[in-house]
Amino acid sequence: xxxxxxxxxxxxxxxxxxxxxxxxxxxxxxxxxxxxxxxxxxxxxxxxxxxxxxxxxxxxxxxxxxxxxxxxxxxxxxxxxxxxxxxxxxxxxxxxxxxxxxxxxxxxxxxxxxxxxxxxxxxxxxxxxxxxxxxxxxxxxxxxxxxxxxxxxxxxxxxxxxxxxxxxxxxxxxxxxxxxxxx
Amino acid sequence: xxxxxxxxxxxxxxxxxxxxxxxxxxxxxxxxxxxxxxxxxxxxxxxxxxxxxxxxxxxxxxxxxxxxxxxxxxxxxxxxxxxxxxxxxxxxxxxxxxxxxxxxxxxxxxxxxxxxxxxxxxxxxxxxxxxxxxxxxxxxxxxxxxxxxxxxxxxxxxxxxxxxxxxxxxxxxxxxxxxxxxxxxxxxxxxxxxxxxxxxxxxxxxxxxxxxxxxxxxxxxxxxxxxxxxxxxxxxxxxxxxxxxxxxxxxx
Numbered sequence: 001x002x003x004x005x006x007x008x009x010x011x012x013x014x015x016x017x018x019x020x021x022x023x024x025x026x027x028x029x030x031x032x033x034x035x036x037x038x039x040x041x042x043x044x045x046x047x048x049x050x051x052x053x054x055x056x057x058x059x060x061x062x063x064x065x066x067x068x069x070x071x072x073x074x075x076x077x078x079x080x081x082x083x084x085x086x087x088x089x090x091x092x093x094x095x096x097x098x099x100x101x102x103x104x105x106x107x108x109x110x111x112x113x114x115x116x117x118x119x120x121x122x123x124x125x126x127x128x129x130x131x132x133x134x135x136x137x138x139x140x141x142x143x144x145x146x147x148x149x150x151x152x153x154x155x156x157x158x159x160x161x162x163x164x165x166x167x168x169x170x171x172x173x174x175x176x177x178x179x180x181x182x183x
Numbered sequence: 184x185x186x187x188x189x190x191x192x193x194x195x196x197x198x199x200x201x202x203x204x205x206x207x208x209x210x211x212x213x214x215x216x217x218x219x220x221x222x223x224x225x226x227x228x229x230x231x232x233x234x235x236x237x238x239x240x241x242x243x244x245x246x247x248x249x250x251x252x253x254x255x256x257x258x259x260x261x262x263x264x265x266x267x268x269x270x271x272x273x274x275x276x277x278x279x280x281x282x283x284x285x286x287x288x289x290x291x292x293x294x295x296x297x298x299x300x301x302x303x304x305x306x307x308x309x310x311x312x313x314x315x316x317x318x319x320x321x322x323x324x325x326x327x328x329x330x331x332x333x334x335x336x337x338x339x340x341x342x343x344x345x346x347x348x349x350x351x352x353x354x355x356x357x358x359x360x361x362x363x364x365x366x367x368x369x370x371x372x373x374x375x376x377x378x379x380x381x382x383x384x385x386x387x388x389x390x391x392x393x394x395x396x397x398x399x400x401x402x403x404x405x406x407x408x409x410x411x412x413x414x415x416x417x418x419x420x421x422x423x424x425x426x427x428x429x430x431x432x433x434x435x
Contacts, residue, residue, distance in 0.1 A: 022252060025245070031235070031242045138202055139362065160195045167233050171232075
């Protein structure tokens, strides 16, 4: 995403210009839908999450502070929180059903990964699993570091170090992509 | 690198701030470091870029119809605000216009009332002047009539005008003459009754008689009047009396 487009979208959002929603969807919907699916593990629910998130983004546009976070970071947080809330809400409603079903079962997404992001996905897949599980737990499952430590059965200090090292590795991986693309 | 910055970056505050899991106090601390230390700011920017790249690596093509649903929902939510504002503005403008028109109209009515009142006062003043003049005239007449020097002469019609009756009051001292036309038989439209004074053998025209609201009508006084006469003359009166048409007379 070019900063110019990001800045343009932010200006439209602040002005409550409806064109902002169209541009946001065109440029960010795929990535945010992927986040919603990762968190909810349910494509139908993820669609609801995405829709609700866009409405929240539209309504709370005035709260966005570009000096504190990039636009994507803010959008990611909105979708992540909305998705976590949706999962918790569904769990409360269907507690009886969950008791008689395999709680690990989730809907397998029927949609395909966005082709234009396959290069990035390929590089992200270069990340070692021990780092990936920690980052996924923290980024997509909404776990605190202590919860990730308990869930993954690894010490808290290890969670912290793997997060830092994992992000550093990602930096290297995506740095390669950027260098490769610039060549 | 600053030791404090090194310690800060070795911790996990920045990562947790990225994931929005810091407390308000911790967030303030992180924002302070980001603002003050370029190394922290650079790392934070890199973390955000990593997050975007990593999340993008899981991108799934979003349903195209969802975009229309969202746009529709956003449009439905946001549109009422504009019409409501516009309607409020329109209503306010219309109310302001109506109030302005009403005030202008009220002002016009007050101006018209003032004009009418001024006119009425003028008319009343004119009436007062007129009534004073009338009163003065009536007083004069009353004085003349009650004057012992005033003579009363009753003129009755002959066979040509049997119903004619006119009373003349003559005051030789004051040199005033009045007539009171009591009854006048009807004449064709082209004829009138005319009063004459016989002065030295000549008939001097005095006035054309007609029934009026006022009881007494002053007529010209002639010195040496020997008699008063009434003739029927063509409409508008004559300069010379038509003696053949004499209908009433009285000698002094």
